[in-house]
Amino acid sequence: MEAIAGIGKAGLLSSAAATLGMRLLRKRGKGGAGAAVLGAAAAVAWFTRERGAPGAIQAVLFDLDGTLVDSNDFHVQAWDAAFREGGHVVPVEAIRGQIGKGGDMLVPALLPHTTKHQQEALAERQGEIFKSRYRAKVKPFPGATALLQQVHDDGRQVILASSANQGDVDHYRRLLGAEKLVDATTSTDDVSTSKPAGDIFAAALAKAKVDPAAALVIGDTPYDVEAAAKCGIAAVAVRSGGFSEEVLRGSGAIALYDDVAALLGGYGASPITRRA
Structure with a gap:
């Protein structure tokens, strides 16, 4: 877990993620608004680093297919x-x-x-x-909604960040009964390139207005982990999507769980609750 400490040192990864986020927003004709959003996020990230903030996770970016729902x-x-x-x-x-x-x-x-x-x-x-x-x-995995509830109740943002289209994302949000738990969503409708490119997670960072070091990805494929790494975000992997431990660890996952129920069961000691 120490591997995720210090990801945002000196703001280098924050700048990279902000640049990528701006490119995405410009593609969608939202460059002006994006500059304000990302600029504010960068200022907050700089201020908290300078103040010696403990580095708690502020936003959890959840993949959907294979992670929260059995699809x-x-x-x-x-x-x-x-x-x-x-x-x-x-x-x-x-x-x-x-x-x-x-x-x-x-x-x-x-x-x-x-x-x-x-x-x-x-x-x-x-x-x-x-x-x-x-x-x-398609059905939710056991413990999926309860995990979203736990993250929400802890005051962390819950972001759904999927390679699915927005229609599927909205369907799954209703299926999970998570309408009041989810702070924002990103899908292939928001970007021009899906995972393992970093676009979806970069868009999620822009919406959450957090530094990469204050975010954590939960996913079930090596493509989730690779996409997260391109944005400077650490990733936890679950085996519920069918990929092996060897593949998931090889892609760079910092922790591995059988499924979201196991992650919920070990929540207190998980990377979600870590502090740098």
Whole structure:
């Protein structure tokens, strides 16, 4: 856990995250507002460092699929169906190994010779299949809502930061009964590039108005951990998404739990409650 201490030293990572956040906001025509938000966040981060603040986690950025809700296998099935409809046979295990990425990153990884138009069409079709056939079958993992409640009750921001589209994020927020617990959400609708790029977490930092050292990511795939690292955020991994301990630790996770119920059970000693 000591590995996460000092991440924000001298404000270097804060500046990098702010720059990335500004690029994202400019893409969406919100550069002016973004400058004010990120500038204020940077000022707060500098002030707390100068005052010797203890470095408590202020915002927890939660992935959704495979972390809070049991949906990864359904996404695999939806991708398999979309690929087959498009005349592509991709091994199911290969698809499973890419779950956690958005369609913009997953399709070219599996079908590198397809055109941009074909990739977008496949991703759109997967979303349609998932929504019509599988989304209603998705259930929250045990302990998911209780963990969000605990983080909220402790005065920390709860941010949902997912490679899903905003429609799915809103559906899961209702499914979790977390409308009053969630402070903000980010999705592929907010950015141009999904995980493992850092865009989604950079957008989440901008919305939470916190320094990377004051944030923590909870995710189930190596792509969550990699995306967090690109923003200077430490990440805790859960095995509920199907990735092995070796893969998750190899990606740089600072701590590993079987699932969110196990994280809730060990909450008091978890990185969420750490102080630098």
